[in-house]
Amino acid sequence: MRLAGKVALITGAARGIGRGIALKFAQEGAKVGVLDVDELDSQGVVNDIVIEGGEGLALGADVTDPAQVLEAVRWLTLKFGPPTILVNNAAVMPSGRLHETSVEDFDRCLAVNLRGTYLVSRAVIPGMIDAGGGSIIHMSSVTGLRGLPGLAAYSATKGALIALARAMSTDYAPHGIRVNALAPGTIDSPMLHDFVAKQTDKARVRRQFDAMHPIGRVGTIEEVANVCLFLASDEASFVTGSTYSVDGGLSAKGEQPQD
Numbered sequence: 123m124r125l126a127g128k129v130a131l132i133t134g135a136a137r138g139i140g141r142g143i144a145l146k147f148a149q150e151g152a153k154v155g156v157l158d159v160d161e162l163d164s165q166g167v168v169n170d171i172v173i174e175g176g177e178g179l180a181l182g183a184d185v186t187d188p189a190q191v192l193e194a195v196r197w198l199t200l201k202f203g204p205p206t207i208l209v210n211n212a213a214v215m216p217s218g219r220l221h222e223t224s225v226e227d228f229d230r231c232l233a234v235n236l237r238g239t240y241l242v243s244r245a246v247i248p249g250m251i252d253a254g255g256g257s258i259i260h261m262s263s264v265t266g267l268r269g270l271p272g273l274a275a276y277s278a279t280k281g282a283l284i285a286l287a288r289a290m291s292t293d294y295a296p297h298g299i300r301v302n303a304l305a306p307g308t309i310d311s312p313m314l315h316d317f318v319a320k321q322t323d324k325a326r327v328r329r330q331f332d333a334m335h336p337i338g339r340v341g342t343i344e345e346v347a348n349v350c351l352f353l354a355s356d357e358a359s360f361v362t363g364s365t366y367s368v369d370g371g372l373s374a375k376g377e378q379p380q381d
């Protein structure tokens with residue numbers, strides 16, 4: 123019960139990594155706001171939380187819409203009190219090199235991944251300040267630290283989230299609010315399954331993902347949720363402005379010299 127009595131807001135929590143974090147936080151005693159554009163699946167996650175004896179609230183909202191974000195935070199605050207844990211996890215991942223990325227895809231990617239993080243943080247921070255502190259986690263990616271091919275727009279947003287976490291950590295440390303970033307490698311998630319399903323040689327692509335990580339496999343949602351739990355909890359009370367890699371060594375790896 124490492125989050126007993128706390129209120130947490132997780133964006134993009136209807137599936138995948140966000141869902142795993144929402145379930146983990148609820149198991150640790152937090153009351154969880156499950157925010158997603160997909161309201162039906164958000165309610166499904168809340169049902170799963172309740173079945174396990176926890177408490178949650180489904181919040182159907184688009185993180186790119188300032189009014190919807192404010193309304194969602196207002197509902198959560200009315201139901202459980204102001205959130206003192208926020209995980210900015212909602213994201214979209216258009217693929218392609220820069221000149222192949224449409225203006226619409228580029229704008230949407232920045233709107234969800236970066237501007238959405240700004241809008242949700244902005245809506246939550248006044249309540250956190252009044253409460254005397256909190257923990258904010260931006261979900262970045264190994265692509266925010268290292269160049270990987272075919273992910274120009276996505277990588278730009280994930281790098282920006284790391285810079286944003288650092289900047290915010292300096293602004294809000296005096297208020298007891300810690301701000302960190304998490305940078306997962308490839309994770310066994312619906313996003314990965316969708317990608318692999320579109321490939322011709324699915325088994326080979328999947329093997330390549332596993333082999334890319336020095337640990338020899340992709341990560342699990344649980345492994346990301348565990349580190350997120352640490353950053354959200356008081357155990358990380360001296361950790362702010364940091365980026366935690368959860369990538370099986372991918373970002374640490376150098377190139378093997380070839381003959």
Ligand SMILES: NC(=O)c1ccc[n+]([C@@H]2O[C@H](COP(=O)([O-])OP(=O)(O)OC[C@H]3O[C@@H](n4cnc5c(N)ncnc54)[C@H](O)[C@@H]3O)[C@@H](O)[C@H]2O)c1
Nearest residue numbers: 134138139158159184185211212213261263306308309313
């Ligand atoms: N899966 C991976 O391998 C991996 C690796 C590194 C980082 N990440 C990051 O982890 C996070 C979660 O990834 P995932 O694999 O679970 O993705 P996912 O696509 O399965 O889930 C993303 C969720 O965000 C929601 N969402 C999208 N746009 C939204 C919006 N405008 N407003 C509200 N909700 C919105 C979607 O409905 C979905 O439920 C993302 O930030 C992603 O960039 C994932």
